[in-house]
Amino acid sequence: MIVIGLGTVWILDGLEVTVVGNIAARLSEEGSGLPITSAQVTGIAAALYVAGACAGALFFGWLTDRFGRKKLFLITLAVYLAATALTGLAFNPWWFFVFRFFTGFGIGGEYAAINSAIDELIPSKYRGRVDLIINGSFWLGAIGGALLSVLMLNTSVFPANVGWRLTFLLGVVLGLVILLVRRNVPESPRWMFIHGRGEGAEKLVADVERRVTAETGRELPPPADSITIRQRKSTGFLTVARTVFSTYPRRTVLGLALFIGQAFLYNAITFGYGAILTKFFGTPADKTGYYFAVIAAGNFLGPLLLGRLFDxxxxxxxxxxxxxxxxxxxxxxxWLFDGGHLSATTMTACWCVVLFFASAGASSAYLTVSEIFPMETRALAIAFFYAVGTAAGGITGPMIFAKLTESGVVADTVLAFQLGAGVMTAAGVVAAFLALPCERRSLESIARPLSAVRAAGGRVPAG
Incomplete structure (x- = not known):
């Protein structure tokens, strides 16, 4: 229930981003019902979507730590649904741009609320693989979006001014189903206990323990440790900032490196893949969706097959x-592309292998920042690193990489690849020195809660 209720929103995000990328060419055609250019869709609209996601992550991240995980992951999904529906009704560019921003606003809030809830509800033994697979499910949506765009852009099935609108409305229908499931996902008992709702947290955990005991026929072992908590209603923003930047500076550097690295690598490939296939290999615009479906499959297989190794x-x-x-x-x-050694098929195969590893790494960025900071700062920390990393790679990225890959010059596209690869490699070097051994450890042993009066057990390392 938790995995389906919380994780499936990444499918929506993948569907959303991929559909817009694939319908860009159709929207710019005469008769689409929207006077907009392909460059405006992949440039301005994409940047506004990412800007909205950054703003939404920060705004809803703050609210998530203050008012709870469950309340916010219901609100953020509702914002996404409304904005997506209104995007499908756009008849002029400014309307399309405004609601692309608000669609991103809802999705950004989802990242903060959902990742914090997942890590606080999943047992430490399986936290890494579950978190990676859930974040990687973005690419299931990308596969669906790529294949859906092939159908929706077929003018023999749907008129040019109808098919692209229906793709947005289908996302709304899927989101409504997720909303119904999500209503049954519990609040984080960690958040409840710290915020003065200890009785409710105890009842929730006791119900889970009784259910597990009944299903397995074995009594659960007693807790290995205990922490005394000073309950509080909220944590001030200055306290959060001091914790992230002053108490844990090395962890902050790690989080920024991971998010910026993966954002640049993905923008280097995904914001120009369609233009590369059509300009350099003569692939028809309405067939690029098939290639992207293959790339997306490689992205999902990475977290799925490598996730267990993180634990x-x-x-x-x-x-x-x-x-x-x-x-x-x-x-x-x-190097291979620069030398003229690739075709559309082999280029796609190269991307698929690159993103098999990159997807697992990118998903681990969310896992990392949700583990290494105290409970009271978790959602806002996720939001901060997502916003900064995504702004660096996701707002500047479309502007830089769209121009490079659409120029039709091989050297420009090679430069785009090299930029993404260089930043990703640098992030890997930072991780080799600063990443923490969080596998199979409780969240409280990795970062002591700010509300803790004293902790039985070892000292949490600083930095």
Missing amino acids: TVGRRPMIAGTYLTSGILLFATA
């Missing part, structure tokens, strides 16, 4: 390894 081999070697491997492979892809 067994360990966080540091796997985070550093996936970042470095994907960066080096993208450098190799740039």
Whole structure:
């Protein structure tokens, strides 16, 4: 229930981003019902979507730590649904731009509320793999969006001014189903206890324990440790900022490196893949969706197949390894492309392998920042790193990479690949030195809650 109720929103995000990228060419055609250019869709609209996601992450992240995980992951999904529906009704560019921003606003809030809830509800033994797979499910939506765009852009099935609108409305229908499931997902008992709702938290956990005991026929072991908590209604923004930047500066550097690295690598590939296939390999615009579906499949298989290793081999070697491997492979892809050794099929195969590793690494960025900071700062910390990293790679990225990949000059596209690969590789080096061994450890042992009066057990390392 938790995985489906919370994780499936990433499918919506993947569907949303991919559909817009694939319908850009159709929207710019005469008869689409929207006077807009392809560059405006992939440039201005994409940047506004990302800007909205950054703003939404910060705004809803603050509210999530203040008012609870459950209340906010219902509100943020409602914002997404309303904005997506209104995007599908756009008849002029400014309307389309405004509601692309608010669609991103809702999705950004989802990232903060959902990642904090997932980590606080999933057992530590499985936290890494579950978190990676849920974040990686974005690419299931991307597969659906790519294939859906092929159908919706077929003018023999739907008129040119109808098909693209229906794609947005289908996203709304899927979101409504998720909203119904999500109503049954419980609040985080950690958040409840710290915020003065100890009786409710105890009842929730006791119900889970009784259910597990009944299903397994075994009594659960007693808790290995205890913490005395001074309950509070809220945590001030200055306290959060001091904790992130002063108490844990090395962890802050790690979080920023991971988010900026993955944002640049993904923008280097995904914001120009369609233009690359059509300009350099003569692929028809209405067929690029098939290629992207293959790329998206590689992205999902990465977290699915590598996720278990983050809990067994360990966080540091796997985070550093996936970042470095994907960066080096993208450098190799740039070299092959520059030498004229690739076709549309082999280029797609290269992207698929690069993103197999990059996707696991990118998902681990969300896992990392949700683990390494105290409970009271978790949602806002996720929001901050997502916003800064995504703004660096996701707002400047479309502007930089769209121009490079659409120029039709091989050297420009090679430069785009090299930029993404270089930043990703640098992030991998940072992870090799700064990533923490969080596997199979309780969240409280990784970062002591700010509300803790004293902790039985070992001292939490600083930095």
